[in-house]
Amino acid sequence: MRVLILGGTTEANQLVALLANDPRFDAVLSYAGRTERPTPPPIPWRVGGFGGVDGLTKYLRDQNIARVVDATHPFAAQMSAHAIAACAIASVPLLALERLPWPRMAGDRWIEVDDFVAAAEALGASPRRVFLGIGRMQLAPFASHPQHFYLVRLVDPPRAPLPLPGAELIVARGPFDLAGDRVLLVNHRIDIVVARDAGGDGAFAKIEAARELGLPVVMVRRPLIPARDKVETVGEVLRWLGHDELPAERGV
Ligand code: NAP
Numbered sequence: 001m002r003v004l005i006l007g008g009t010t011e012a013n014q015l016v017a018l019l020a021n022d023p024r025f026d027a028v029l030s031y032a033g034r035t036e037r038p039t040p041p042p043i044p045w046r047v048g049g050f051g052g053v054d055g056l057t058k059y060l061r062d063q064n065i066a067r068v069v070d071a072t073h074p075f076a077a078q079m080s081a082h083a084i085a086a087c088a089i090a091s092v093p094l095l096a097l098e099r100l101p102w103p104r105m106a107g108d109r110w111i112e113v114d115d116f117v118a119a120a121e122a123l124g125a126s127p128r129r130v131f132l133g134i135g136r137m138q139l140a141p142f143a144s145h146p147q148h149f150y151l152v153r154l155v156d157p158p159r160a161p162l163p164l165p166g167a168e169l170i171v172a173r174g175p176f177d178l179a180g181d182r183v184l185l186v187n188h189r190i191d192i193v194v195a196r197d198a199g200g201d202g203a204f205a206k207i208e209a210a211r212e213l214g215l216p217v218v219m220v221r222r223p224l225i226p227a228r229d230k231v232e233t234v235g236e237v238l239r240w241l242g243h244d245e246l247p248a249e250r251g252v
Contacts, residue, residue, distance in 0.1 A: 003027040003241065004065045006083060007041075008034065010202060011097050012071035014234045016041045018243075025241070028063070032072075032079065034137075036156045056086035065090075069237055070228075071097040075135075075196055077223035084228050095240050096230035099199040101222065102207060109216040117141045119194050119218045123148055131190045132167075133206050134220070138196070139163050151188050175202035181209040196220040 003019070005012055007029045019025045020042040029045040031038050038047070050056040060068070070083045080096065087094035104110055113119050116134065120141040123130060127147045132139065136154050143163045150167040157171050168188070185193070185206070193210045195203070197219055210217045231237060 001025050001241065002064050002066045004060065004063070004068045005029045006068065006070045006072045006079060007031055008072050008076065009097075009099075010200060011099060011234055012069075013039060013041065015069065015071060015097065015237055016043055018234065018238060019043065019241075022243070024243075032076070050082070050086075053082050053085045053089070056082055057089045060086060060090040060092050065092055067241060068092055068094045069097055069241075070094060071237075074098060074101075074198055074222045077225050080225045080228075084226050094228060095237060096225075096228050097234065097237050098230045098232065100232055101197045101199050102204060105211065107211045107214075108207070109210075109214070110219045111216055112219050112221055114221055115223075116196075116220060119220050120145050122218045123192060123194075129189050129191050131185060131188070131193045131206065133203060134194055134196050136162075142194075151184075151190060176205040178205045178208050178212075181205040182212060185209050185213055185215065190215065192216050192218065194218045194220070197222050 001024060003025055005015060005027055007013070008031055012029065016027065016029050019027045027043050029041045029043055031045065031047045032049070033047040050059050068083055068087050070080050072079050083094055111122050113122055116138045123145055125147070127149070129149045130151065132142065132150055132152045136158055139152065140163050142150060150164050151170065152162060152164065152167050153170045153172060155173050162169065193206055193215055195207060195217055207217060231240070
């Protein structure tokens with residue numbers, strides 16, 4: 001079965017690992033190309049946009065794709081919308097693998113907002129010491145609020161100067177752990193964290209650390225994605241693909 005996996009997440013990599021040596025599947029993984037050194041997967045892979053809905057529709061047809069698994073990041077809403085449209089046009093079944101949002105727990109001091117502009121405004125007028133763990137593509141709105149100190153954590157060194165003069169930059173690839181993130185927030189005297197509700201384990205440590213330290217978190221809600229079939233676990237994707245091995249035995 002020709003399967004296109006739209007990737008960029010840990011869950012996509014887990015799915016790829018499980019399909020890699022199964023001769024019933026001929027899967028290809030697609031990366032957006034947002035990180036400079038994506039982990040080379042054990043299956044054929046491609047990098048970069050398809051060229052909108054039309055480009056993806058053509059790709060599905062040219063490559064005889066029989067199923068599409070959208071395992072993109074919850075904030076990659078455009079790619080997900082394009083997948084819904086292209087799969088409908090090309091009559092290719094689509095399933096989204098979408099991890100759960102982070103649970104809000106006792107002790108959390110979240111300020112929930114709809115987008116990154118609202119997140120920047122939620123920091124207020126008085127100068128704060130802000131940790132931005134939101135990815136490099138979402139920094140621009142904070143440039144209009146230069147009264148704050150920003151500590152920015154990115155996966156790759158930025159190719160262009162950050163839009164935040166005076167920001168301190170940390171280049172580090174997750175998963176991050178609670179002890180490390182607690183030390184980071186304390187050492188930089190951070191008094192507020194900005195995060196997006198990505199879900200998953202890899203970036204959760206900053207949320208836990210903020211809770212332990214009693215710090216507020218400006219939490220950007222997930223973007224809306226049109227209705228589609230979706231599941232939360234790799235095991236459910238395998239079942240949808242007709243994989244007959246019990247996922248529990250493979251630890252998924
Ligand atoms: P997006 O806004 O949904 O996608 C923009 C365009 O990038 C898509 O229209 C598509 O181009 C291309 N694209 C996205 N994912 C692709 C994939 N897996 N394979 C091939 N092309 C892909 O998503 P984004 O611009 O990548 O990121 C939006 C937010 O998600 C950012 O905050 C980013 O930090 C976060 N995020 C994304 C990824 C990721 O792997 N994409 C990973 C982690 C975090 P065409 O229209 O030309 O097909």
